[in-house]
Amino acid sequence: MIWNEAKECMSRDEKIVLQGARLVKTVDRVYHSVPFYRRKMQNIGIEPGDIRGIEDLERLPFTTKADLRENYPFGLFAVPQSEIIRIHASSGTTGKATVVGYTRKDLDIWSECVARAFTMAGVSKDDIIQVAYGYGLFTGGLGAHNGAEKLGATVVPMSTGNTKKLTTMMVDFGATAIACTPSYLLHIAETLEENGEIDMIKLKVAICGAEPWTENMRKQIEAKLNIHAHDIYGLSEIMGPGVACDCEYHKGLHVYDDHFLPEVIDPDTLSAVAEDELGELVFTTITKEGIPLLRYRTRDLTSISYETCECGRTLPRISRFKGRSDDMLIIRGVNVFPSQVEAALLEMGETSPHYMMIVDRANNLDTLEVQVEVNERFFSDEIKELEKLTKRIEHSLQQALGIAAKVKLVEPKSIERSMGKAVRVIDKRKLV
Structure with missing residues (x-):
């Protein structure tokens, strides 16, 4: 099923015409309504008429996240406050929060985009969907909720905080779909197993986001829950x-480019990279009214086809994100992404x-320790067996990362679980 076939299957030539018209209108609007953009465009000698x-x-x-923070809270809004009917804000750990506002039209478009995504994942009006993203200033809960309602599905607004x-x-209501972070879904699967309820659920599909995850993790989730x-x-x-969102073929995430115009650039030179080449994802919103953004640098690393x-x-x-250009770790001169560690560990199966x-950092040398939970069926009290497993993991990480890492095996379920975005890195170098 396709929610909006006219837009999702539009020819490339028709799409270019539509995108061009919407881009021209957006540029004119931000130039005359947002002083920040007017100054930026004037500084480089660009007027709305130059964009055809x-x-x-x-x-x-x-546009960068720093620009949003410097214009905190409402400096980038392009409409009067009387037209803003909802505000969301990021939960960033550094600096001021990034604040975004939505008009009624913005919310309608957002709901349709989520309905498209859920339809792409196989959800329909006949499904019961648990929304287990956080509600509130975070966009996940209300975004998924409104999209599911737009689709006509029965929504159970679970949020996070009470897995039991x-x-x-999930069992009593016969939920057939769930929207949450992938790491939280694995925690849900563990809870179902512990309670002997894994065979009692009717779940058939999960729509997971809000954090990077690997193809191997997707396969593990599907195997654990048979979804x-x-x-x-x-x-x-x-x-x-x-x-x-990705479709049933899992060959990349389909971008709704009738609303969000994507580019992939080299994060150093800021020039466009070739199709299928890795770079930083950039978006220009071409229908958003409340806070339209020009060429927003997401910092997410991907390629486009x-x-x-x-x-x-x-x-x-x-393509599935390899990481972010701003949370990439540089360890002993080598670029390291947490997703590389995750992929190496999941390939082992133990x-x-x-x-x-x-x-x-010790004696001016960077160090990397990876604490790894061992699957219960492989966990052993025999020191020799654990030592062998440690060496195998260290070898696997060496091959994947290109640097040596010290591996510390820990007992099953000993690493703290997260009901939101999983915390995977502690960089003590930044605390000195």
Whole structure:
């Protein structure tokens, strides 16, 4: 099923015309309504009339998270406050929060984008879906909730915080779908197993997002719960969940580029990279009213393909994220992403996907320790067996990362579980 076939299967030529018209309108609006953008464009000698279509996109200035924080709270809003009917804000750990506002039209578009994504994942009006993202200023809960209602599904607004109650209702209500972070879904699976309820659920699909996860983790989730798991992507600055999602073929996330115009650039040179080449994802919102953004640098590292998908959609597809250009670790001169560690551990099969990377510095040399949970069926009290497993993991990480890491095996379920975004890295170098 396709929610909006006219837009999701539009020809490339038709799409370019639509995108161009919407981009021209957006640029004119922000120039005359947002002093920040007017100054930025004037500083580089650009006026709205210079932008005639998407071929002129690269002439526009970039926007960063720092720009949103410097204009805190409402400096980038393009409409009067009387037209803003909802506000969301990020829960960033450093600096001021990034604040975004939505008009009624923005919320309608957002709901449709999430409905498209859920339809892509196989959810319909006949499903009962538990929304286990956090509600409140975080966009995940309300974004998924409104999209599911737009679709016509029965919504159970679970939020996070009480996993036992969630699993009880999953069984009692016969929930067939769930929206949550992938790490929390693994915790839910563990709880179902512990309570002997894993065979009592009717779950068939999960829509997971809000944190990077690997293809191996998706397969593990599907095997544990006997479901189909889909990757949904979004960020509050652009809209929230529903900017992109993967279909049943899992060959990239389809971007709704009739609303969000994507680019992939080299984060150092800021020039566009070739199709299918790794770079930083950049978005320009071309229908958003409350806080339209020009060329927003997401810091997410991906590649993009414009080839028509097997599912029939002509939407561009971004590859599963390798990491972020701003949370990439540089250890002894080597670029390291947590997702590389996760992929290496899951390939082994003897460990769980729960791990913690601890980066430190001793005698002016960076050190990396990876704490790894061992699967219960492989956990042994025999020191020799644990030593052998430790060496195998260290070898696997050496191959994956290109640097040596000290591995510390820990007991099953000893690493703290998260009901939101999983914390995978402690970098003590930054605390000195």
